[in-house]
Amino acid sequence: MAHTIKSKKQLLTRVRRIKGQAEALEKALERETDCSAVLQQIAAIRGAVNGLMSEVLEGHIREHLGANDISPQQRSEDLEQVVAALRSYLK
Template identity: 75%
Template sequence: MAHTIKGKNKLIARVRRIKGQAEALERALTSEEDCNAVLQQIAAIRGAVNGLMMEVLEGHVRDHLASGEPTPQRDADLETVVTALRSYMK
């Protein structure tokens, strides 16, 4: 997985932020915070995980599925797939 090696530091930073968010959620549950605060934290974690998933998935598509000689049609098709994935992941 070359794309995860090239972007390793960036991906690890994202994972560490997610870890911090999960720890904040645990503290919120332990201290019996308001449901709204807990739900907001869960939504933030979900968004962060989806962002991480999209970054790794896009790298995979670009590096593995679209390898070979670039052509205008392939590049356009690749952008269409990535745009659809980004829309779906929101």
């Protein structure tokens, strides 16, 4: 996936931010923090993961499905990969 290599630094920054948010959530639960703060942290993590998914998915679609130099068979296979990933993600 060439598009993930191109934006590797940005993607890793997002992943590290999500990791930090998950660690903060773990600490909040260990400290028995107020549930509204826990819910807010969960929502923040979900938003961060959704943003990451959106960025990688957009890159994948543009790089693989938007390319003019791929065969119809390859485009169909790439489309099926996107559909499978979306189905799994949206469960």
